[in-house]
Amino acid sequence: MKRTAPALALLVPVALAAAQTPTTTPDLPPDPVRDSVLSSMDLGADPCQDFYRYACGRWLDATPLPADQARWTRSFSTITEHNREIVKALLEDAAARPGEPGSERQKIGDLYGACMDEAAIEKAGLAPLEPLLAVAGSARDAATLMRAAGELGRADIDVLLGYGAIADFKDPGTALFFMSQGGLGLPDRDYYVSEDPKKKELLAEYERHVARLLGLAGQDAESAGADARRVVAFETELARASRPRAEMRDRDKLYHKIDREGLEKLAPSLPWAAFFEALGAPGIRSINVAVPEFYQALDRLVGASPPETLRAYLRWHVVNQSADFLPERFAVADFEFFGRALSGQAEIQPRWKRCVAAVNGLLGEAVGKLYVEREFAGDSKKVAVEMIEDVERAFEANLAGLAWMDDATRTRAVEKARKVRNKIGYPDAWRDYSAVVVRRDDYFGGAASAARFETARQLAKVGKPVDRGEWLMVPQAVNAYYLSTNNEIVFPAGILQPPFFDEQFPAAMNYGGVGAVMGHELTHGFDDQGRKSDGDGVLREWWEPEVTARFESAARCVEEQYAKLEVEPGVKVDGKLTLGENIADLGGLEQAYDAYKSWEARHGAPAPRVPGLTNDQLLFVSFAQVWCTQTTPEFLRRQVTTDSHSPGQFRAIGAPRNSAAFRRAFSCAPGDRMVAEPTCAVW
Structure with a gap:
């Protein structure tokens, strides 16, 4: 059984007025939204010189890395911890009241209970x-x-x-x-x-x-x-x-x-x-x-x-x-190498966290069904659908102005963009776990049954029509993905919550948060690899050769820019490995900005919610605060070796450095550190 655990230059239609950035927090009544933004910012930093410090400085100063983590982000980690607590409560309730034998509730409850029964696991030993x-x-x-x-x-x-x-x-x-x-x-x-x-x-x-x-x-x-x-x-x-x-x-x-x-x-x-x-x-x-x-x-x-x-x-x-x-001695030994030596994590996670991860990994959709019933409101999906439609319109409008793309390729790109399927929240049909057998007194056996079931389920797909309704992530996941063979974007319920998204957030925050994620995933369909599949997911050459050459030149700018970033002296980001994700970050932010301006055109520009920040500035701050990150040095070294994503501190600034809208929002000038030289623009 594998160990359990756990995602690709717009024309700005409206010029942005320069605004002074806040230097102090006014004495105002409490506002959780406003305060959550300002409490993370270092208002003494110059956003045109060190935007990461400006957006995340106080959060970095006030947030120690938890001992049982090698990386901690203001967004993904915070929500994951929140979701973990919710799933823990669901599993504890299922363990206490398992329901009918053979039911999914019985299986997830007994698998969690068996995982928590260390005495029984120790007694079983290696047998x-x-x-x-x-x-x-x-x-x-x-x-x-x-x-x-x-x-x-x-x-x-x-x-x-x-x-x-x-x-x-x-x-x-x-x-x-x-x-x-x-x-x-x-x-x-x-x-x-x-x-x-x-x-x-x-x-x-x-x-x-x-x-x-x-x-x-x-x-x-x-x-x-x-x-x-x-x-x-x-x-x-x-x-x-x-x-x-x-x-x-x-x-x-x-x-x-x-x-x-x-x-x-x-x-x-x-x-x-x-x-x-x-x-x-x-x-x-x-x-x-x-x-x-x-x-x-x-x-x-x-x-x-x-x-x-x-x-x-x-x-x-x-x-x-x-x-x-x-038995626990194996888990501890495993942690000492993979957790401490390889990633710099100080302490092993408590047993309950590891058991939540195990049940999520082995019976994830059964858990997800309960999670959705408790946590996901229909109104959230409605707002998210409006946002992704705005982002898609922004992407299509951008295609019309790309000087490096010819008309024939542009027409096919529009066709592909219009064929993208969006899945939000949770699957229409849930996985059937009836073949899995779980007993409260046999943790290894229950986990083995679930693992064998999943292997058999995967092998049974071979040679058969692809189930396009299947999800590759569980609803409680704090993530999103683009799948090129389906030409689809998937947003699990787990990511549709603060600080990415909230119905009560100013629209600028939502577009800077989950809106940029939506743009990121859409851009994956057109990054250096996603672009190779057409609107039906077929891997084929559908670009004109001279357009491909111009795209590759634009992509090379991104590759070379990120390859200069160092996580420590002599250890740099791999520009080739991270190219698709970096292209998606650049395109995603620009599309989110244009989508927000489209929202403003429909609804009117609201009064700024955060004192001293314009709505446009708030969008960029919201984007950067997603990537406020604490890590160990060991984890960073591992990340640049194995991860196709750039480290958080570089994702927070990489796309803004190349954004004309960002420069106008904060009145940045050539020569400032937050103005890339040269500026890269792909989508």
Whole structure:
């Protein structure tokens, strides 16, 4: 079972009057909205020089990083914590009053109750893991290895490779079996192959961690140490065969559709029939192999590896991916490396938080149904729909003025934009968890049942029409996404709350908050990768070549600008890895601003709600305050290695630095730090 956890230059129609920025907070009656904005701001900072400090300074000064977090934001983290408390109450109530046996209420209540029953988990010890360890111990050669990999995959233990069911990039109405690189225990290939001293240090600590966890699973110190060396050596070879993360963003280079015979020719020493049979999907015939060279290297690596290495590798991944469901000593050891060493987190999260995350991860839509009933009001959806329609109109109006786009491509872009589907709040049809079996006295068994159900559900999609009503996030998630194969934007109920959105907020705050998120997700359909799919989600070239060249020139400006940003001396943002998200940030903010001006044209400009800030300034402050962030240095280093998003402090200023509307709102001039040189504009 995988560990539980947890998203792409407008013409400004109205010139903005310059306004003085506030330097003091007037003595006014309490106003929660006004006070929440001002209490986070450092009014002594110059917004044209340090807008992050201006928008977030007092919040940064007054908000320590919680000991059980490696990153904390004013928006996502605050709402996530609020939602976690709500879900906790829902689960505690379900655990106390589980209802009919076999009902979803019984399952989520008993899974949470079983997770919280540490005594029962301790008593069970390693016994629940023994069948999976036996599978790992059966590997003697390529044939037994691949059968074991399939059996473990059925139990949601991923080894050797990454795979799943996704829409065919060139026939998005049909689900295709997708195979990619994988098999690593660390978050990225760079941790194995980088010459960076801190990454080398982490790799050495990872080896010690592997030995510790194998020791907890019953091996003596000598054999655990030897197996840890085998594991790291084997995974290092997998890492060498893997493409860098930035290259894995290029969808054109991830499409290599073949049949089973083609797979057997690609990696002839690996008995794929045994793998698919053990996985429970013997009938899979058509496959997209995203990284063919990885499978060629895997073929060679397996053939060159002795049986003891294969068994050690499988055993490690069984223990590693099951640690959250075993006695507390495993969870603590897991935290010491992945939480403390890798991310700088000071303390492990309390048990109840981890149990909420587990139930959310395993039975998320069953929890989401209760969350929506309690938390999501219909009026919120109505306002959100009006906002996304404003953002979409702003995007389409912007297309008409893009000098780098020709008429033919512009017409097709308008067609695609008009085909975007919006999903807000929660799915129309809920997932059926009737096949999952949960008992209050068996946490590992209940989690394993849910994990096996999800694996079977995903595999059952292969070769069948894509369910376009399915959601890839649960309603309680504080996030949003754009899915290119469906050409759709999804906004779960969880994000439609302060500080992103509130019906009582001034419109400028809503547009600067969730409005910019809406624009961000819409722009993903037209970022450096999203633009490659048409309005029906088909991966094809629908741009004129000279337009593509001009787009790439504009995108290169964004890439180069962000690549200069340092999180610490010598550690910079990866401009290629973050390009899509940065383009989406720039476009999203400009669309949100234009959408707000459209709202003003319909409703009239309201009186400013926050003293000393115009409505336009409030929009930009609201945007930046989403990204007020506290992090550990370790987390930042991990983020720039693994995350396609830029760190929060750069997202707060990156889009405003390139916005003409921002410059006018705050009277910034060339040479100011908040005026990018050169200014980048894509959408």
